[in-house]
Amino acid sequence: MKAMVFAAGYGERLRPLTERVPKALLPVGGRPMIEYPLLLLRHYGIEEIIINLHHLGEKIREHLQDGNRLGLKITYSEETELLDTGGGLLRARAFLAQNTFIVINSDVIIDLSLTALLKSHQRHGGIATLVLRPDPQADLYGAIEVSEDLRIQRFLAHRAPRSEAAGDLTKYMFTGVQVLEPGVFDHMVDEDPFGITRVTYPKILVQGEALYGFPFRGYWQDLGTPERIAEAESKLRSGELKLHYLQA
Template identity: 45%
Template sequence: MVLAAGRGTRLAPLTDSTPKPLVAVAGRPFLEHILEFLRASGIREVVLNLHHLGRRIEEHLGDGARFGLRVRYSWENPILDTGGGIKRAEPLLAGEPFVVLNGDSLLELRLVEVVERHRERGAVATMVVRPDPDAERYGLVELDADDRVRRVTGQPPGAPGPLRPFMFPGLQVFESAIFDWMDAGAAFGVTRVTYPRLLKAGAPVQGFVTLARWVNIDTPGALAAADAELRRQPFRF
């Protein structure tokens, strides 16, 4: 699932007429880089949640056949934030493990390794994390010595230490049981609500630490940097 419903307010006025996932990076819509990554990783079915200028995204991708994918859409009105958006897409996702990633960032890694680790550890959720001195800006994730997630955005308090801080760039793997931890019809963030709920209950949440190259287009500065980076060295998946 690609989270693609956001308004992209930090990229306005560009995103007043273009949905953020379709903003051009290195000569093509950023969303096409994401779809290329997913297809190269062996994924063939993709769900996108849509809200802001969603018709533009649907018109661009269609059924996904020209990208070698089957693409389906989960519409939101009103917008439901990350967790609410995932929950709304349950009919399209339930029954097997699935990957979720943001529509405005991408890691150059082997997704199969993340999924294998997720299965080996018997996790209900796995968060891909990166070391970053500014980790709190992106949502602080704290891991123990076994790479098990113990705290997300400061919750739950009193988690056993010592813990190591990381940033979360939005790539995650879920078992379909994750939907049992989400409230239908509500707007909520997966890092602010769902992960703390899992951790307080002692559910197994795994971290996957990576140093893989990461780009995002969340701000004008990040967009310019991503464009320059991918023109200099395109992704290799």
């Protein structure tokens, strides 16, 4: 199995820190933040990884090189302009399109069992499974509505229509971790930069294909602001947070 890690963004909310250092290389708990998703993938035997690059991408490439130091085989996808998540994935199609693959944002720390995630994805048989978390502020970030059978019914921020037979729905927030089938590329058009949750997934729902959620209640932290980095740093340094994939 292969994976993609998104690392092309500017890290606007982290300026001025990201003016000279790419967001993915900002230190958190003694290591660059991008190493957390990379080490999670390695723990589950996923060693072939593609990373998209744009802002200060040469520094990410210089730090990680071919991945051998981390026990990985890293390939890079250069973006001369930011392609967003959908466009970035589409550019990496040749690398990913042979089998089921995983996509993770470089700016999240999550204590997730990829084994459980993949079993859920295989059991449901959808074109993609998104790791979701309950959050009282989900509406602020674009809630995702999920039915009792864990089938995603609507991305609220984008007003995609929901099935009338969906029944009671629960709102969740997307964690930035997902499993996809190669068939997702058939729903993408090579156009202006586009987001997969903003454009591709709502279109898939309209066409009647299945997307599923994987509810997750363990530790997750987005590292998009100095305050969130400081929170994760404190928990890692104190030993309060022990990530299973970093334990000897």
